[in-house]
Amino acid sequence: MMILEARDINFRYHPEARPVLSDLSMGVEKGSITAILGPNGAGKSTLLDLCLGWKQPSRGSMLLQGRPIGSYSRREAGQLISLVPQDERISFGYSVIEYALLGRAPYLEQLEMPGIKDRAIAEHALEKTGIAKLKQRPVTSLSGGEYQLLMIARALSQEPSIMLLDEPTSKLDLANQRRVSTILASLAQSGVTILFTTHHPALAAAIATHLVLLKEGLLLEAGPTEKILTGRNLSRLYDVPIHVRSVEGKPVIIQE
Ligand SMILES: Nc1ncnc2c1ncn2[C@@H]1O[C@H](COP(=O)(O)OP(=O)(O)OP(=O)(O)O)[C@@H](O)[C@H]1O
Numbered sequence: 363m364m365i366l367e368a369r370d371i372n373f374r375y376h377p378e379a380r381p382v383l384s385d386l387s388m389g390v391e392k393g394s395i396t397a398i399l400g401p402n403g404a405g406k407s408t409l410l411d412l413c414l415g416w417k418q419p420s421r422g423s424m425l426l427q428g429r430p431i432g433s434y435s436r437r438e439a440g441q442l443i444s445l446v447p448q449d450e451r452i453s454f455g456y457s458v459i460e461y462a463l464l465g466r467a468p469y470l471e472q473l474e475m476p477g478i479k480d481r482a483i484a485e486h487a488l489e490k491t492g493i494a495k496l497k498q499r500p501v502t503s504l505s506g507g508e509y510q511l512l513m514i515a516r517a518l519s520q521e522p523s524i525m526l527l528d529e530p531t532s533k534l535d536l537a538n539q540r541r542v543s544t545i546l547a548s549l550a551q552s553g554v555t556i557l558f559t560t561h562h563p564a565l566a567a568a569i570a571t572h573l574v575l576l577k578e579g580l581l582l583e584a585g586p587t588e589k590i591l592t593g594r595n596l597s598r599l600y601d602v603p604i605h606v607r608s609v610e611g612k613p614v615i616i617q618e
Pocket residue numbers: 375376382400401402403404405406407408409
């Protein structure tokens with residue numbers, strides 16, 4: 363079953379500008395880990411915004427569980443989908459735990475304070491992402507990588523059915539990249555659908571069940587990773603020679 367579906371989408375930022383996404387159709391299978399790969403400016407982040415209903419296509423439709431995304435209330439959508447943005451620096455004074463608790467907002471009534479259960483969920487998310495020891499620190503004092511882990515913790519606190527992540531490991535060291543891969547794999551095991559963008563085909567190869575290759579706003583290829591992850595496809599995508607070899611049964615990406 364497709365939990366998210368783009369049907370013949372066109373999107374442009376200005377009426378007279380060229381379309382950033384053109385005639386794009388794709389589906390995200392429930393429980394899959396789908397990676398969107400593509401060069402800078404291909405339209406990956408824009409596509410995530412459309413999946414969230416934050417942007418509307420000029421033509422075509424975005425369906426969430428078979429229903430137009432616009433037909434969900436903010437609260438409903440917030441309980442279903444979470445986003446880990448590419449970058450977002452807030453300058454005001456949340457502590458790390460307060461920031462993680464923001465993920466509970468879609469479950470609270472207006473002006474309702476988070477309760478014991480919300481706090482436990484947020485603290486668990488900080489433990490999972492390895493930043494529990496920073497709990498009382500102001501978010502403004504975090505390093506780039508710590509902040510990225512915190513954005514993931516906030517999205518985990520949201521307990522979504524679908525998690526969207528925009529280059530979630532771009533600022534992480536090798537151990538934390540692995541930590542995030544493990545978190546995503548275990549979320550998928552428990553039935554959460556994952557859709558993420560990345561500039562690292564190796565990360566996609568390691569954890570993604572499905573790939574979407576996007577180039578200049580057009581869908582180049584989409585399907586199961588083992589079918590799509592070929593040297594030919596990656597070379598066409600990035601316009602540089604790339605080979606995919608199998609080493610001990612795992613794909614290894616080699617750039618000439
Ligand atoms: N607010 C905006 N107004 C006008 N053009 C925009 C705006 N945001 C993005 N664009 C353009 O839309 C295109 C797609 O941008 P998008 O951020 O979706 O690409 P991306 O694939 O996520 O890129 P990257 O890998 O560099 O993050 C780019 O050419 C970009 O310059």
